Amino acid sequence: MTTQKFETCTLPNGLQVVVQAMPSMQSAALTLMIPAGSIYDLPGKSGTSALLSEIFTRGAGDLSARELSSAFDNIGLQRSVSGGVGYLTVSAATTADRIMDAVPLIAKMLLEPHITAENFAPSRDLVYQALNAMEDEPKQRLGQYLRRCSYPTPFSNPSEGTMEDLVNLSVADVQSHFDSLMIPNEAVLGIAGNVNFADVQQAMTAAFGEWKSGTPTVLTTGEVTKSPLHIEHDSAQTHIGIAWDTVPYAHDRYFEAWATISLLSGGMSSRLFTEVREKRGLCYAISASINTQKGMARVFGYAGTTNERAQETLDVMVAEIRRIHEGITEDELQRCKARAKSTLIMQQESTMSRSSSLARDTLFLERVRTLQEIRDMLDALTVKQVRDFAVEYAPQAMALVTIGPAALDAACVAGT
């Protein structure tokens, strides 16, 4: 097992920086997460954070959009700015000798964007185009509806925005989102690769030292949209989405939740894959995974199947979910652990995946878990614990969304 060393510092403005030096790598990657995602979009203004992330790439400070893009390309920086649900995330990676050159450019992009009418119009057009494209991809649309039918507002806000709200957005909305939410106090920057802590600390202080802190926004949660929900669509397959509550990443019993879902859907020997696809040939794609936000989490299940087999697929899938606590064997749990350990170790071969883990752990746990710690937690996990969790957290009513030519009988997802 490899040893890892994490070093952290907090700038006076509150920005937390977490560094993992990986001296055997040639590359370095950074992930900056700022709590400014779509959950902070105001009612009737969904898509604000998506628009802001579009605008970030359209010039900054004294640089035009093309100059900013060229400056990034000159150092071979692979980058993305995305407005997610909870966070606005910047990811960037290049060879380690050039990563420090990227830091001041990224800071400029985030702190001095050109939020102007001139940039607003094409950004809105692009968000509009992306929403149109989603209309043609039923699986993607399903995700948006499933979130709405399983999370309360504002955690259900669509990060892509909606057609209805897009027309109501103005430059002033984007500016106000920027002013109130783009603050360093609760942001985290993770950096992993062939770098050293002193250099990182110096570069971050120089680039982000002037970033002004502000008052964090407090959210209040509202309603969950009712389901089952069916969206009629002229598609070859019926796309089925199921959701239910589970515990979030920071919860004491998260690993038990993870193991439960892993029994269901981790690997090709998992129960859903075996029962729905291998034994019955009902579908090609089937999955279940945990979607975690700060403070709450859901399991999202998906299957895509031809319309005449959709009802059977749904029924078998839900039956497997409902009997997950039955007959869990030592070997079955062992397989889940083996897959998790091997994934964890292989993560050490990617600076990108390490930098995002550093940022995510710091945000959700307020510290970074070491490989050894996770390994110990996995080793300690017993069949009894997993079974107890599955019983205690067994879903009663589940959220159900379908997209396809016809609605399905939803009796199986109703609570008792």
Add this chain to the structure above:
Amino acid sequence: MQFHKHTLSNGLQVIAELNPAVYSVAAGFFVRTGSRDETEDVSGVSHFLEHMAFKGNDKYSADDVNRIFDEIGANYNASTGEEITMYYAAVLPEYLDPAMELLSILMQPTLLQEDFDMEKNVILEEIGMYDDQPSFTAYDTIMATHFAKHPLGQSILGTKESITALTSDQMRHYHSQQYTAGNMTLAVTGNTDFESLIAIIEKYCGHIPSGVVDRPLPEVQPVNSTHLLTRESSVQQHIMQMGIAPKGTDPRRFAAELLSVIVGDDSGSRLFWELVDPGHVEGADLGYNEYDGAGTWMTYLSCMPDEVEVNLARMQKVFDEVNRNGVTAEELEQAKNKVASRIVLRGERPMGRLTSLGGNWVYRGEYNTVADDLQIVRSLTLQDITDMLQVFPIVMYTTVGVGPRTTLETNPAPAC
């Protein structure tokens, strides 16, 4: 980093790039077979067979194969293309032996009738799934029209009809013809030593029947054509176009690759600035694809249906300008930086190296280190781009549209 090669007595070629500094080892069979090697009556058999490979043999059942792969925490899967069917597993070094045993079983599955009948349903579901993805439908159709009467035009998945009609005897026959040791390359990357690797491979792969397979490489002769698949319920129009580019063995392929980055990368390229940045389209890109004895330029455009002509004209203007005046030194330098950092980042993971190691060997019998690849990219000049463009200008012969449009105005390319 050490390169080794070895040929087993049955003709199986083994190539390995070993690196003690990484945590995992990846192995992959590259079988030189795909949709182009099928006859019309067995369309889709390569891909169906790839699924059947996981159904096991006399010693291990389908459940065993999935179970053992999961027990050793393998990251494993397979893919089928026009020319190569690839089976891979990445594991921690201590599990290389069981991983190799399973991979060798995939090469010689029993192909039971019962499994064949069940898996046929899964294949039909997979066809349905891709049918709901307009970009995939456009790709399948443009390959069929651009490569009309050429083996590369044959569909990877096949059709509902061809899969329904396929028999297990036809599959067994295809398997016995194509899955011979001389038609395979086993590539290994990562942390192991060559001596024990070869011992493991001799143990598990020595029984694969010998034999080489001939593959005809006819010239491609596309004719100007426009083909529309009308889907009234689509919101956007998806357009693909194809032209002729350097073959997979042509040294000019590197210049073609860099040119496609300059002209058609998803950010910072000429198409990006002309079409995406102003918000005219959801997506517009140009890619270069290399094949055995062929090569293509391929464009993808998705936008609102009534703006297709004006956007195609914008793309055409970009291509005309490049064909006439080439690119600038600054653009070339940026593209080199982009490509170089991609090579480095991908090369850090054994799984990332596996594809390029195996692909290079199967197509060209060459081994290139990451440093060699970087050197090739660095040494390309503006003259190389100009020379390549003289022979392979960005000219599109074939157009395919998927979406609501029933007619489309395109400018025919000069006869080729």
